[in-house]
Amino acid sequence: MELKEARQEFVQLWGNFGSQWGINKTMAQVHALLLTSEDALSTDDIMEHLAISRGGANMNLRELMVWNLVYKTSFPGDRKEFFVAEKDMWEVAKRITRERKRREIEPLMLHLNRLKNVEEKGVHADNFTGMVNDIERLVGRMDKASETLMKMEENAFFGAFLRLLK
Amino acid sequence: MELKEARQEFVQLWGNFGSQWGINKTMAQVHALLLTSEDALSTDDIMEHLAISRGGANMNLRELMVWNLVYKTSFPGDRKEFFVAEKDMWEVAKRITRERKRREIEPLMLHLNRLKNVEEKGVHADNFTGMVNDIERLVGRMDKASETLMKMEENAFFGAFLRLLK
DNA sequence: TAAAACTTTCAGTAAGTATTGAAAGTTTTG
DNA sequence: CAAAACTTTCAATACTTACTGAAAGTTTTA
Numbered sequence: 114m115e116l117k118e119a120r121q122e123f124v125q126l127w128g129n130f131g132s133q134w135g136i137n138k139t140m141a142q143v144h145a146l147l148l149t150s151e152d153a154l155s156t157d158d159i160m161e162h163l164a165i166s167r168g169g170a171n172m173n174l175r176e177l178m179v180w181n182l183v184y185k186t187s188f189p190g191d192r193k194e195f196f197v198a199e200k201d202m203w204e205v206a207k208r209i210t211r212e213r214k215r216r217e218i219e220p221l222m223l224h225l226n227r228l229k230n231v232e233e234k235g236v237h238a239d240n241f242t243g244m245v246n247d248i249e250r251l252v253g254r255m256d257k258a259s260e261t262l263m264k265m266e267e268n269a270f271f272g273a274f275l276r277l278l279k
Numbered sequence: 280m281e282l283k284e285a286r287q288e289f290v291q292l293w294g295n296f297g298s299q300w301g302i303n304k305t306m307a308q309v310h311a312l313l314l315t316s317e318d319a320l321s322t323d324d325i326m327e328h329l330a331i332s333r334g335g336a337n338m339n340l341r342e343l344m345v346w347n348l349v350y351k352t353s354f355p356g357d358r359k360e361f362f363v364a365e366k367d368m369w370e371v372a373k374r375i376t377r378e379r380k381r382r383e384i385e386p387l388m389l390h391l392n393r394l395k396n397v398e399e400k401g402v403h404a405d406n407f408t409g410m411v412n413d414i415e416r417l418v419g420r421m422d423k424a425s426e427t428l429m430k431m432e433e434n435a436f437f438g439a440f441l442r443l444l445k
Numbered sequence: 446t447a448a449a450a451c452t453t454t455c456a457g458t459a460a461g462t463a464t465t466g467a468a469a470g471t472t473t474t475g
Numbered sequence: 476c477a478a479a480a481c482t483t484t485c486a487a488t489a490c491t492t493a494c495t496g497a498a499a500g501t502t503t504t505a
Contacts, residue, residue: 114394114398115397130383135298172484228285233281247369254428
């Protein structure tokens with residue numbers, strides 16, 4: 114298999130994987146493209162590689178910057194903006210986790226907690242609040258576990274990209 | 280807040296949360312409805328509660344059974360099928376994890392592994408395969424962590440529902 | 446065994462989500 | 476400061492995904 118070919122497959126794979134987990138497919142593809150690019154890419158580069166519109170490229174790049182997975186750079190003598198991805202996959206995982214927690218888990222937990230304020234007393238209400246408690250505990254544990262995992266700062270993630278490009 | 284009201288909110292909440300993670304919203308709502316139901320429900324019950332069609336109710340119930348989150352039951356003298364949800368949230372988490380791993384993580388890992396067969400030698404190819412390796416290691420670790428978490432069999436999940444309904 | 450009771454399927458359609466592209470906005474240059 | 480170079484926005488549209496409902500299939504009953 115050729116490198117170019119493998120890279121294209123990776124872009125597809127990452128896009129599909131992302132969309133299975135509620136991440137915009139194109140955004141994941143842009144991410145994959147930048148992850149596998151040694152050089153910074155311009156909006157036009159990305160438009161060309163993925164055959165998407167300028168608007169689409171722009172939106173997804175900005176979103177990736179909100180997630181802190183992509184940075185803007187520029188080169189003297191060139192007016193265009195260029196983009197680079199964070200290459201340390203451990204960092205990448207941390208940032209995705211952080212963002213999804215902030216966007217999805219925290220609001221869920223807040224809402225679940227409010228649901229426990231049922232007026233009624235008795236077995237039916239207790240069953241309900243009991244189940245909500247169970248979910249809260251479960252999510253709490255998962256959260257704790259991910260925290261622990263992500264705090265293993267001294268990790269084995271000094272792969273080829275990292276060694277050569279940072 | 281009234282119990283009935285809280286329950287409806289929970290159904291919405293669970294539906295939205297599911298869809299943020301790539302799970303069909305209606306399927307998550309059906310799941311939530313059954314999770315918060317002390318009695319087994321019929322297809323008609325579910326159609327009414329969620330205002331969905333028979334086809335939709337049927338499809339989602341069957342899919343929930345594939346995920347092992349819902350069981351079929353029946354009552355003597357009634358020809359209809361009734362459905363109950365697994366109420367042990369720890370079990371629920373285990374089964375969802377198992378299923379998503381089987382459907383999404385395993386195929387991803389297989390495909391990633393294939394991508395490492397790049398013909399070219401040299402720094403570019405090494406960078407690429409290095410990054411693929413990093414992803415594999417990362418996913419592997421997460422997998423391991425979830426395994427560990429899920430194996431804590433002696434867990435604290437003996438909430439109200441579980442105590443009373445099992 | 447035929448009618449009734451219930452479940453499943455799936456083509457057509459509706460709803461939701463993502464993309465385009467052109468216009469408006471911004472920054473840089475000479 | 477006006478034209479050029481580039482970025483951003485967003486209404487219209489395309490695409491994807493999910494749902495409906497009626498017909499076909501299955502099981503039960505009498």
